Amino acid sequence: MLVGLTALGAPAAQAADSSGGTDTPEPAAAQLTPPASGKVGGSAGLYAVGGGLVMVAGGATLWVKRKRAGQITIH
Numbered sequence: 001m002l003v004g005l006t007a008l009g010a011p012a013a014q015a016a017d018s019s020g021g022t023d024t025p026e027p028a029a030a031q032l033t034p035p036a037s038g039k040v041g042g043s044a045g046l047y048a049v050g051g052g053l054v055m056v057a058g059g060a061t062l063w064v065k066r067k068r069a070g071q072i073t074i075h
Contacts, residue, residue, distance in 0.1 A: 066072045 063072065
């Protein structure tokens with residue numbers, strides 16, 4: 001009987017437990033470890049946006065240079 005229950009996916013410990021307890025699993029967010037500092041600076045978002053703008057501007061500059069040099073053709 002016990003082997004039949006474990007084959008269906010019920011763990012052996014659960015199958016043997018007849019207390020009928022309604023234990024709910026712990027949420028996944030509660031299992032994550034908090035960051036080492038516990039706090040991110042208030043200007044972190046501004047740095048991320050600024051860094052993204054610098055990357056886009058650099059890519060656009062490179063594209064314009066290649067376009068003027070004739071290396072890029074638009075179909």
